[in-house]
Amino acid sequence: MRTLALTSLTVALPIIALPTTHLRRSNACPADSVLDAPSFTLLALDVADSTVARALTLSGVHNTTVLVANDTDSTPPIAFTMTKGALVSDEASSLIIPTPGGLLEFGDTTSPAAAYCDVYSTSPHGTQYPYTLGVNGDTTSLSICTSSSSNVNVVVFEPTESTSYNQSSCTPVVVHIIQ
Numbered sequence: 001m002r003t004l005a006l007t008s009l010t011v012a013l014p015i016i017a018l019p020t021t022h023l024r025r026s027n028a029c030p031a032d033s034v035l036d037a038p039s040f041t042l043l044a045l046d047v048a049d050s051t052v053a054r055a056l057t058l059s060g061v062h063n064t065t066v067l068v069a070n071d072t073d074s075t076p077p078i079a080f081t082m083t084k085g086a087l088v089s090d091e092a093s094s095l096i097i098p099t100p101g102g103l104l105e106f107g108d109t110t111s112p113a114a115a116y117c118d119v120y121s122t123s124p125h126g127t128q129y130p131y132t133l134g135v136n137g138d139t140t141s142l143s144i145c146t147s148s149s150s151n152v153n154v155v156v157f158e159p160t161e162s163t164s165y166n167q168s169s170c171t172p173v174v175v176h177i178i179q
Contacts, residue, residue: 029117029137035085037118037177041077042133044069044144044155044173054144056175058091058106059152061164065091067104069144069153085114087133098135101160104142118177129176145170 029035046052054069057078061068070077081088089106096105097115119134121127132139135157144153146169148162156162159170 029085029119029134033120033134033137034118034131035082035114035116037082037131037179039079039081040177040179042067042080043129043176043178044142045129045176047140047172047174054153056155058089059150061103061147061150061152061154064103065106067106067155068147069155082116082118085116087116098157100158101162102157103164104155104157129178131177131179133175133177139174140172142175143170143172 042056044054044056055077056067057070058065059068060066078089078091091106096107098104115136117134117137119132119137119139121130121132133142135141141158143156143159145156145159145165145167147154147165149164154165155173155175156165156170159165159167161167
């Protein structure tokens with residue numbers, strides 16, 4: 001019995017002593033989703049009322065470039081591309097991996113966030129917009145909320161209490177990729 005305990009300890013100690021490594025967050029998109037897409041625009045549809053649709057564009061909020069809802073038809077849509085799961089815009093580099101309660105921010109980075117995918121709708125009833133933007137495979141966690149510092153509606157990942165936006169104003173949306 002004592003030999004078994006010593007043998008177990010001898011085997012376990014080197015494993016315990018190994019340094020821990022931080023795993024890079026992987027893209028959890030479905031296997032049949034698309035991680036590369038040429039030029040497209042983004043359209044947010046209200047989950048409760050699909051007749052409410054808003055084009056998404058970029059704007060400066062809190063000294064950061066974020067994805068916002070365009071409430072007027074006068075602003076031309078912004079073109080985006082997706083490369084290996086990274087959402088990129090010529091206007092502001094790539095979208096940073098969102099955290100719960102965070103705005104969808106764009107920034108200059110040498111390794112764009114590979115957290116996005118183009119999820120194809122498999123609804124048996126069909127859909128007007130077959131491609132949906134997924135964040136780590138989730139197509140249901142985005143909302144449009146009123147910014148607390150400017151008069152724009154920002155796109156938020158899993159809204160929580162925040163000083164950046166008014167949580168009570170948040171409306172769940174599904175963001176579609178329009179090619």
